Amino acid sequence: MLIISASMGAGHDGVARELAGRLTRDGAQVQVIDVLRLLPLRLGPLLRWWYRTTVQRTPWIYEIVYQVFFVRRSPVSPLARLAAPRLRALTTREAPAHVVSTFHLAAQVTGLMRARGTLTAPSTVLVTDFTLHRLWLHPGNDRYLCPTPGTAHAATAATHRPATAYAPLVRPAFHTRGRPAAARTVLVSAGAWGVGQVTRTAQVLAASGRYTPVVLCGGNTRLARRLDAAGLGPALGWRDDLPHLMAAAYALVDNAAGLTCVEAFAAGLPVVSYRPIPGHGRAGALAMARAGLTAHAADATALLAELDRLADPRHRARRTAAAGTLFAAPAAETLIRTDDPARTGGA
Incomplete structure (x- = not known):
């Protein structure tokens, strides 16, 4: 299994590590990668630096960016198109049976590739936010795991893909x-x-x-x-x-x-x-x-x-x-280890 996280703070990586540990204990072979490393020209470190600096020094600018690019409807992020070739090369070489995204940019990349047919493994998006912005929601992904039933229903309504609430991943x-x-x-x-x-x-x-x-x-x-x-x-x-x-x-x-x-x-x-x-x-x-x-x-x-x-x-x-x-919701690792999510039903 391949888990795609992001080194933006520690939360997404923390969830990815806990999930990887549980899946490994269940007998799976798991690889965790940072979606920022899939971006060319060192754009990943630049993106992380920009986000951290903006939130610390000029948070009002980040609020504008969030409202314009995260909340309003717009095409797929251009960063997803830039990251897709490296992920395609990795999945072609490693041939994972399942791909799980714990960060919204990763969900954009996998959704884009599934829609194009360049990712053959099922793709599950594990949403870590309690509110859904559009970058989490690409209809090319097979399934969404969400922190609450409400966000699961919202994910299905937006993407027409199956979505289920999962128990939070903590140590x-x-x-x-x-x-x-x-x-x-x-x-x-x-x-x-x-x-x-x-x-x-x-x-x-x-x-x-x-x-x-x-x-x-x-x-x-x-x-x-x-x-x-x-x-x-x-x-x-x-x-x-x-x-x-x-x-x-x-x-x-x-x-x-x-x-x-x-x-x-x-x-x-x-x-x-x-x-x-x-x-x-x-x-x-x-x-x-x-x-x-x-x-x-x-x-x-x-x-x-x-x-x-x-x-x-x-x-x-x-x-x-x-x-x-x-x-009380089902464990995320149990949901992920089920058969092809495209055949498992709705939210």
Whole structure:
């Protein structure tokens, strides 16, 4: 099996690694590749640099790009056409029995190739976002696996291809539940790159006197130094013990609607979205709130109010139970290991 991910942050790669591990334990031979490496002329690293720099320094530009190129209807991304020749060469050489995409550009490439007949293996798109933008949706793909039944129905409506909800792919360690810390430690997630207005979030929490912010800065060492200098620590870099931190935390304040949110769902840790990054971050945060999986705080007052509500055991239990229902869906690896998805029926 071939899994196509993307080194855009850590979420898509994290999902791909977990899926690859499960499929390998089931006896499959699995190869994971980065779709950015399929692009010629070093366009992949350039694309990653542009995205990271724009989100950090001029997020309003990324919001415009997202609305124009991700949300509105338009032809297949030209990047997909550029990546297709290298993927065709790889699949011709390796002859995978199944191809799975965990990133929207990869889904565009595989959909384009399936429609042209240049990819013979069935193609499954494993959607990692809680909101569907058009780049996930190419009708050439055989099947879609989506994080919720609602997104699965939307995928079928847009592509007329089978779509099914799947249980989120997180490490088993996240399913270990702990007791909320008495000090009301609140984890603040800034993603793998440490982006967004998390310094302001930490200031709001610290100034309340009721919560202690612990900011997850990812690989952004400058952010960690700024927070420490401002007395807004602890500010943590990349951590492998996130399951342990979540098990002891009171809540997670998130700004990206990505893998860290899903890991918190598995850990039974309530999530409040605040100051989400533009584009897919804001869209995903609003979609999760509409589904009752998280709360979305529009301002600092609302943020503290949402956190205060979590002190009520009944409210807390309702919130974590709603998120926990996601894991009742079928396992992604089980769905992927079925026969040719083009013959397995609808959503």
